[in-house]
Amino acid sequence: MDVRALVFDVFGTVVDWYGGVARDVRRLLPGVDADAFAAAWRRRYEPSMDRVRRGERAWAVLDTLHRESLDALLDELGQDADEVTRAELVLAWHRLDPWPDSVAGLTELRERFVVASLSNANVSLLVDMAKRARLPWDAVLSAELFGHYKPDAEVYDGAARLLGLAPEQVLMVAAHVDDLAAARRRGLRTAYVYRPDEAGPRGAPPATDPEADLNVASLKDLAARLVVG
């Protein structure tokens, strides 16, 4: 492999969305089952992007989709929440904690490769998250830059183009096999990270992705494979 840049899915791959969202739900909506709420909110994530992907609505950033999903979920549950609380809940996604290996792994990988996010999150969310968590991105790449959500081809093509690289010089790193499958269809190399806890207790991601170029258990593991190797 002649890989020059690594691009990372973020929610679940680099940071713990489930734990972070549940933590803020617990704080901001006392009495609500925070774990169930986090999972239910996330279940609205793909459908909300699908409407954009299918062209049924104009481009909207993820903060907007998160807010709409939140409002619908609160409605469904008959749960009151004022404007300030709703805005704060949306910002929970800006202040997710990295997995314990993420910062150390990215820091090692950055010595040898360009490391960039490639997330469906909007740029400002990713910037807020990176500052808080000290994620050492060389570049913050986002679906927002392309007006398309993963797994639309434009996102993977656009990342390689902005980095000035051929697709096969870019390695997509993700804890989600569908993201990696889409990246491969655009010619990127792929690495699967097994994150058993990424979707909470009910989640059960596959232990490996047989189609991926690499299978690793953490970003430290990825660095050990790519930087030392």
Next chain:
Amino acid sequence: MDVRALVFDVFGTVVDWYGGVARDVRRLLPGVDADAFAAAWRRRYEPSMDRVRRGERAWAVLDTLHRESLDALLDELGQDADEVTRAELVLAWHRLDPWPDSVAGLTELRERFVVASLSNANVSLLVDMAKRARLPWDAVLSAELFGHYKPDAEVYDGAARLLGLAPEQVLMVAAHVDDLAAARRRGLRTAYVYRPDEAGPRGAPPATDPEADLNVASLKDLAARLVVG
């Protein structure tokens, strides 16, 4: 001022384009007057972007414009250079040195603000430069993301939008008064950095910009004004 993010012009403001380009011309084109060559190359910079700005040609990234300007300049001078040399010369713009105060100033400013590039350079140029020079950007913002070159309004508007901020929450920092004037027209705050050497011995930038919100002599000076103040 309720400023949350600082966006920086790069060539001349954060890095020494003149010294860096002349250094590589000296190495790659022995016998050529490197200082005059650097200045002549740069004189083709604004005209090359003007053709894009006026819609006379489709969007092309700065690496492409630099290469076209280089080819034209070599032709004009009757100077031979092979393909490898030309490609290396274009990459001179990727490996410019920061001014002595840049990294320290940005590092201090980053503790309190989002700091991002906002340059006419393409993303890959800015990423290469930041890695080599250790510029601690929170985000690499570029004209390339908007398909418009500064001082087109789309660049300043787009930067505020991607950062999730109102224009007046963004401070544009530049050593060029025209860049700052355009930023102000879009509602951004502005800081002028006096860089007497940015265009080489023939350059004579004004000592201050009376229209700017702040006038400083370095990025350390800017940090002293904004972070301590």
